[in-house]
Amino acid sequence: MTMRVDLPDETLAGVLAKAFGNRSFLTGLVITLLVAAIALLSFLWTPYDVTRLVIADKTQAPSLAHWFGTDHFGRDILSMIMVGARNSIAVALVAVGIGMGIGVPLGAFAAARGGMADEALMRVNDLVFAFPALLSAIMITAIFGPGAVNAIIAIGIFNIPVFARVARAGALAIWPREFILAARAAGKGMTRISIEHILPNVATLLLVQGTIQFALGILAEAGLSYVGLGAQPPMPSWGRMLFDAQTRMVTAPWMAIFPGMAIVITVLGLNLLGDGIADILDPKSRRRG
Secondary structure, three states, rough: OOOOOOOOOOOHHHHHHHHOOOOHHHHHHHHHHHHHHHHHHHHHOOOOOOOOOOHHHHOOOOOOOOOOOEEEOOOOHHHHHHHHHHHHHHHHHHHHHHHHHHHHHHHHHHHHHHHHHHHHHHHHHHHHHHHOOOHHHOOOOOOHHHHHHHHHHHHHHHHHHHHHHHHHHHHHHHHHHHHHHHHHOOOOOHEEEEEHHHHHHHHHHHHHHHHHHHHHHHHHHHHHHHOOOOOOOOOOHHHHHHHHOOOOOOOOHHHHHHHHHHHHHHHHHHHHHHHHHHHHHHHHHHHOO
């Protein structure tokens, strides 16, 4: 039987009641779901074709025809933001999946084994962590060329040590507990204990960290696209849109304002969602409530 630590006696209804009473969680959830809905809608419909260039309509101010205006090629900015949302979400989501899928087992293994294995893994972890996503992307694209896939790999590699640290720290706090000692006395191996007892107890930490890394992934994707290492034209990207707008801040400021707002709102929503989840699932917070 899997055991968890520090879980209060609270029903699912009680947890849901607290969730819907948490303003940070609700605000973040609404924003995140709205951005996700816009990204999904872009697969089925956008006001205009984002690959169609209409030079006669270039740099038009926001109007009823083009709510967010047009860019220097006459493309509808609202449509580009919608398509760019799915690109940003896809890159960040896969990158977080890579970081979590590799980093969590490594962190759990390091905590379980200890000794030289732990020390060696953590030193390698520190070495990888010393290279930010942008630098990793530059090295990767120098070999394989720019593109969304290489941006995913770069951001994913950067996420691995983050999740490894979180998983290891959480696991080290649980291994000395009495129920772990009981599991070991019952003949369970380290792998089974890690899967059945350790990982369920660090799931909250990983979930909160996942939302944080998701937001950072969107920022990283925008930064890589801004310098030309992310999604390539004609695929719209929020970072690329900001790059195209930098020389037109006076004549067409809407080209930068709306993509910038999309990034800010999305990252804010994810951060609020992460804070809300932390408050709801934190045992100390529950007891105070």
